[in-house]
Amino acid sequence: MAIVVLGSLNVDFVVEASRFPCAGETVLGRRFTRHPGGKGANQAVAAARLRAHVSFFGKVGDDLFGEELLRSLRENGVNVEAVERERGSSSGIASIWVTENGQNAIVYIPGANAAVDPAYVDSMFPQLVAAKVLLLQLEVPVEAIAYLLRRLPPNPPLVILDPAPAQDISNLPLERVDIITPNRGELTALTREEGVGEAARKLLAFGVGQVVCKAGAEGAYLIGRDNFRRFPAFPVEPVDTTAAGDAFNGALAVALAEGQSIEDAIRFANAAGALAAIRQGAQPSLPTRREVEALLRKADQAR
Ligand code: RIB
Secondary structure (H helix, E strand, O other): OOEEEEOOOOEEEEEEEEOOOOOOOOEEEEEEEEEEEEEEEEEEEEHOOOOOOEEEEEEEEEEEHHHHHHHHHOOOOOOOOOEEEEOOOOEEEEEEEOOOOOOEEEEEEHHHHHHHHHHHHHHHHHHHHOOOOEEEEOOOOOOHHHHHHHHHHOOOOOEEEEEEEOOOOOOOOOOHHHHEEOEEEHHHHHHHHOOOHHHHHHHHHHHOEEEEEHHHHEEEEEEEEOOOOEOOOOOOOOOOOEEEEEEEEHHHHHHHHOOOOOOHHHHHHHHHHHHHHHHOOHHOOOOOHHHHHHHHHHHHOOO
């Protein structure tokens, strides 16, 4: 098993408007759409579209949305044999507002994702530990993630943690996280530090191997114990940045699983993130391998 994702599946209800409403205000919207999403499922689809072998672990509700979410993963070639249906539970839901400059705001209701627990981790452990790269996020309970990290042997698998949505991670054994990938907002929320360098060094002090900060139009930062480097973004006009971070994580995992250097992997991931930002929706926006390679070639030719 090359890439394993343990995480969330959500149905995204997306409302597009010129701007976010203020409290108590009504604004005229432009469009409403519904897409398969969830940070875990998005990262699995992102990796599969980049031609990796991907297996997904998580839970859906016993509603109609559950089947829809699984279908999207299957259609993208993701193995979903281990996904369980949580009886009496609804599937995860995200209500997403997108403005005309591509910004988004999300309210997330976990539903069946909240039922991912240590017992599920135990039942799936042989498959989880067989991964080359393990992708984790925080839309499933942090207790389940902490439990898994404590049970894992030292590398392999290589563990990439997306600390999103940002929350208290003080109980996570961060010394078992090889790469943590917060965006700028999450980095500040996790560390209460504004500067990328200071904030990242706090995470390194908690034992994380390396910090890769996703910084949108600024690109991405790589911070290790002896290095600090910024990788410029691919210039694009964002339409909807939903899942751009998930595209980045999926691509990072694929490149590292293929044996690329961390520097090349971040460039590959930046390209995937940029392409996801120029299309609407979560899973519908995730680029193929051919598209990412074409963008990388174009950038090389322009050098
Ligand atoms: O990262 C984007 C995802 O976060 C969306 O697909 C939505 O489900 C939210 O949870």
